[in-house]
Amino acid sequence: MSDTVGKPIDRVDGRLKVTGGAKYSAEFDIKNMLYGVAVTSNVTKGRIKNINTSIAEKSPGVVGVMTYKNSMQLHSPSSSDPGGGKFAEKDLMPLQNDRIFYDGQIIAVVMAETFEQAEHAATLVKVDYQTEDPIFDLEKNIEKAYKPASASTGSETQVSRGNADDALKTASLKVEQTYTTPVYHHNAMEPHATIALWQGETVMFYDSTQSVAGTKSLMSSMLGVPKEKVRVISYFIGGGFGSKGFSWPNTVLTAMAAKLVNRPVKLVLSRQQMFTTAGRRSQTIQKVSLGADQSGKLSAIKHDNTVESSFVDEFVETAGVATSMIYSSPNVDVSHKLVRLNKVTPCPMRAPGEAPGMYALEVAMDELAYQSKIDPVQLRLVNYAEEEEQKHKKFSSKYLRDCYQKGADLIGWSKRNQQPASMKEGKYLVGYGMATATYPANRSASSAKAVLFADGHAEIMCATQDIGTGTYTIMTQTAADALGLPIEKVIVKLGDSEFPKGANSGGSQVTASVGPAIRAASLGAISKLVTMAVADPKSPLHGQKEVDVTSQNGRIFLAAKPDQGESYTQILSRNNLQKIEAQAITKVSTRQQTEANPAAGGTPEKEIEDESKTNQAVQLDEKLDRKPFSFHSFGAHFVKVLVDPDLGTVRVDKAVAVMDIGTVMNEKTAKNQIMGGMIFGIGMALMEETNYDPNRGRPVTKDLANYLVPVNADMPDFQVEFINKADNIISPIGARGIGEIGITGITAAVNNAIYHATGKRIRELPVTPDKLL
């Protein structure tokens, strides 16, 4: 084994990206391709009485206009569509009827020779509606809330132990507060984009997706085309943050449009359309009740969430998902209620559940700290969960105490005076705040193929994808180590559904799922070489036992006698082989509830033959009994804020995160990931919010000028550190995924720091200047 995992190497695709060489889905130039532009509804609820396309059809360059009247009939996807694919709005198959469920719903697609022609013609489609009274305001419709049986993310929606209500009655210290978060939109830089190309009965997609395998499977179901005749390519993705985990109408509509006009079609959503047709995060109203004794020890945690979904699908933002596992308490009660609204269906968005949920819980913990006059860090240590108390399981590994300690040291927590509004720098009030971060460590079934070539290079293939997180890079490192090759000799190929199926890029699972599969395939290929060598009279390893042979630096050799061996290329050339390859499937899943979880798990792949199980190291991974364990990552955020008391403006001055994520695969991409999550969370704390028109429920802040995310000028001095201790239970690689944990807790840390600075507790996000006047 070589030693590249952990090194802060540059992104292997960095050069391609900065030179424009990385081709994103909309950038493929297909011969004879038309440009599609979606037309969206201008009412919130009702039916299309009449849709007149004749003017649009006569507009220059227009080749066709697709509405519910002339579109192909779709097949319903099954709710457990294999492969992690899910259609986001199962009761709203696009362009299948005249019904309108929300403002901005796609009701037609115009196809023209140029983008400009299609865009103009889209404005010429005239629609008459029969409107109905919509409901779109969560607060005003709270009485319509019901308890959903389950959540499509696989998380439980109603969890309890002991009796929280009784314990709250007798608790000497109590916090009972309501916290709210608004609707958010993912706003990936790359919009949802698809090119669909039919060749006879075969359909090919270039699609910006977090799951090429899932989209393939879903498109096969919806279009009624056999799976082997669907191919999905997504080599580069400009961010998804969950919005490209489920499929939205744009993907299937592109194929329908291409079929209708019998030409390839490209369809890219506009930024405004992304606000009404491609998911969002649900608004949340969270009531948190904490009961504790004078020492701060929790006797009860209650977390009642009211969230919303659409009329076309049930998605639950499980804001209480971490509440039952993060602290020790004998009595816990977590509930979720849902109200259906005339808005586009919500979907997973970076740390679905934890991002809003840990905000509320960790602000409540801060309130308890001030009430009990206990240092917020100390309060968390008093309530430290030594095991996962809900399921009575050990954590696979947990170094959260170290995170608190290191984070406190780095921010200078000891300088903090707990008295609110007591610290100043010039005209600014200074505040320090902290919060805990956590996210499940998901691992699901994955497969991969490794090919060793006679010229000394290797290729890895896996139908997972890199959504901008660094998957290409860390998988190159993983493969290089397993193959005993330098990273320059390893090419990782992802983003093509023709490859062996890998995990979808959701639920922070790719590293822990795909990494072991790539390792297994790589080790499987080496094992094949060893088998060949020991049987080959011309090999210096002839007649040796396979278990005595190891590999490193492109050679296999006797572990006890490193000189006795030969290079991979020698074996292959002597046997006149261009290459040797192995496929592997690792079926380990850390999720108990559901295997076919679209957000956080794949379905075991049954299509390929595994060729890695002869390798002992691979066997060990598969056979390890993981039932006694619960898998989570942890971390601590510490921030310092400066608040202008007159103008209400908040600047995050310093943000420290210390993360326990198992082995760090690549320090550079890992810091990048955590920092990205922190920026997201700072945005949630201070500015991010989708505003709707109160009279008709149509979003009004729907471009990047009006939907505020932090800009460079808002950035604090970041410091991201890792505990970097391997989690040997989750996988032999020791790493847990980190796509989401960075955002969890940081919003609360900022909020808590604002309270410390000002003495004002703002429970309604975002904390904009008006709320601090």
Add this chain to the structure above:
Amino acid sequence: MEPFKLVRAQNNAAAIAAATSKETKFIAGGTNIIDLMKLYIETPKQLVDITSLNLKQVETQQDGSVKIGALVKNSDLAYHPIITKNYPFLSEALLSGASAQLRNMASVGGNLLQRPRCYYFYDTAFPCNKREPGSGCSALTGFNRNHAVLGTTENCIATHPSDMCVPMAALGATIQVEGAKGTRNIPFDEFYIIPEKIPQYETILKPGELITAVILPHLPFAAKSHYLKVRDRASYEFALTSAAVALDISNGKINASRIALGGVATKPWRSAAAEKVLNGAAANAQTYRAAAEAAMAGAKPHKYNAFKIELAKRTIVRALEAVGGMV
């Protein structure tokens, strides 16, 4: 966007001749008109590219005033030594607007004519008197957090978005306009109108009239001035409230003052009432607060923007304190 014809003018006369119809618009940096055209808010049949015109100088005139060509880029103006030395609040205002990329493209004339950023004006799915006079104002009962509290009418409550215009209003700049009938000089305050009878227009500029320059008066005390902008994020965001302030102080007494507000009004809002309070008064916190109260006296809140009234007052006070403390 609506198909349109693009013509390029080589001189002022040709530009004016090409633009006599209402359906023609000038284009310089294009940082606003292109967006508006993409969204079908503006649907001109013809664009006249004026970027070749000779309107790119910043020069001090004989009377000490400064003439700024309409095509001077926002960035160039912000960093021009005459401006940074004699009118620092104008430089600050320019640099607080948009992003570096936009400032590098945007012209002074275009900035003067930028249109409101009201959400409802920007979405053709909503009624809007500015887009379709008589259709109604959706912002009145809608989400109006970033809307105006001064100079509003039942027709429109959209905020004038410019930062640059705020110190220009404070200075009492003059806008030089050339048309088929010759040249006219329009006082800044008269150039902009509040949305009364013709909410579709923000200015009195007529079709075919070309802004050629902005003239800043010779005002030595403007060398002690400040532009303060409060917003929801640190950059690339319009003002919730802003104040452009210049003070002439000697021996603790305010001899003369200039004050204008941004983010709170339907036009760049010079406050004569505040200046009246300031002029002749002692330069202290009470005076500043009294000026702020006077400036916002007629303010009318809507459902989501009432906070702007107090925030604007505090913005004014902070800006006055900053200038009052300048040595």
